Each structure stands twice: as structure tokens, then as C-alpha cells.
Amino acid sequence: MNYEIGNNVIILKDIDSFDIAQILECGQCFRFKKIEDYKYRIVANQKVLYIGQTEQEIRFYPCNEEDFKNIWIDYFDLNKDYNKIKEELSKDKILKQAIEYAPGIRILNQDTWECLISFIISQNNRIPMIKQAVENISKKYGTLIEDECYSFPTLDQLQLATEEDLKECKTGFRAKYILNACQMTQDNSIKINDFKNMTTEEVRQNLMTIKGVGPKIADCVLLFSQNRGEVFPTDVWIKRIMQYFYFEGETNIKEIHKFAYEKFGSLAGIAQQYLFNYARNKNINPSV
DNA sequence: CCCCAGGTCAATT
């Protein structure tokens, strides 16, 4: 990978398929703030990182080479060849459209614990409100890093919360689900540290023992924090776009999964993200 | 005032 090391900044050039706005705004990640066009601040891995992108280069700061190599290359999935993936997926003409609409999407490799709690909050909720709730929780239970930015709380930190506390953070009826996730992770019923050695189906079943975690949230955790490209998280938007483009009207999630696994295989998760972004931004909402 | 949101649970059939 071709990058330059500056004074507490890493400058990345000649990277394909990287659009920081598309990556952060496509619905996979909740802890980012737009400073101005193509300048974002994220909080991840106990760090605050700014990303500024121009046509020529992408700047990551404050950042030294060690952190870039150890943390951010993996976080931004920089070793994956998205051109090859897009070429493969573009054999399907619907995917071709979705990819052309947002060719700079990448799937981030996020922290599993944060991803789990964030997507528990996501159920029957809207993205701006999910962001707000995650922010509230971080401010109340996380650690101050710098500049009013708080890390997402660890299990030990979040365990201090009561159901009332969590409701004050605007998590609503999901507060008790978060408590259950804390409890089951604490007593090692949820084996986050073993996930990397478990099959996708084993991880999914383990996550779904948490009250408030069903197949959709489990698949989001698998895709966005465990690099399992073969899952196809299916929410209302995915259901709409699949019905609109691939099915003649109404169908069910089981049929959608069967179709997606056969058609996209190990690239299903990435395909899903292009489709989700396309459906949401084009407001695909057929009256079928 | 009614509708819905990156779903899931529990009750009912």
C-alpha cells in the first residue's frame, strides 16, 4: 500500500474504492461527525481520528505509522480488493446500478461489543436517533478521550447502567435488551472473544440467545465486526429493494436469503450494503 | 393526529 508519513498524519494515495462520505454515511457505523464536506471525525478503537479526503489523497490524523498499520488498515478494510469484488458483483445489472451509485463504499471492521449494542438500539429506530442514543451512552459511560469525545463504554463501564439510566439515553424499550446483553456477556454466555474461532452459524445462534437480538441484528454484528461476508442482513429497506427488483411483489425473508446466498455467495454482505444504500437514498418504496 | 423507523418478543391461532 502506498502511503506517506507526515507530522502525525498519514497520507494515502492511489487507493481505489474509498469515499469517506459513502463509507460513513451508508448506515454501517454510527459514531462519526461531518466537520465539512469530505472531512469527518470518527471515534473508534479508543481513539479520535479525523479523515479528510480530496481527489488526490486521503489524510488520517492525528495518526502515526504504528496506529495506521495496527488499527486503521484493518478498520477501513484497506487490504481488500474492492475493484475485484465490484467487478464480480456487477455481473448482476441491479448490483451494477447500486455500485455505480456509490462506488466508494467499504465495509468497516468495527468493534464487536460496540456493534452489538449499537444494532440492538437500531431495531425499529431511525439512523439519526440511533446515533444520538449511542452518543448519549458514550458520554455517560465511556471514557473521555479528548475534545468532548468519549469512547464507547466497555462492558465493565456499561454494566454500571440501570434500565432507567439507559432510557434517559433515549434507548426506549431497548434498554432491557442492552441490560441482558451486558449480563450475558459478563457471565460468558456470549463468547465475543471466541467468535473468531466459531462458524458464522455458531456466532449467529450465540448472539440470538440475547433477548432483543434476532437474525437481522446478529447478521449486522457478523458483517460489520466479524468480517463475515456471507451474511445478508435483511431489514425493511433490503426487503423493499429485493421485492422491487428481484421478486414479483411480496415475498418473505427466507426466500430473500435463499436468493441472495445463491446469487452472491461470500459477497452477499457487501452486495447487501450497496443495495441498502441505494434503496435508502433512492427512497425505493414500492406499493407492491 | 397518524404514520413509520437498519426488529424482536410474546400471545394467539
Next chain:
DNA sequence: AATTGACATGGG
């Protein structure tokens, strides 16, 4: 096994 209403909260 499949269907249906409830659930907190706030924006359109």
C-alpha cells in the same frame, strides 16, 4: 408454524 400487536421516541 405462521400471524399479529406492542414496544419508546421523535420527525415527517
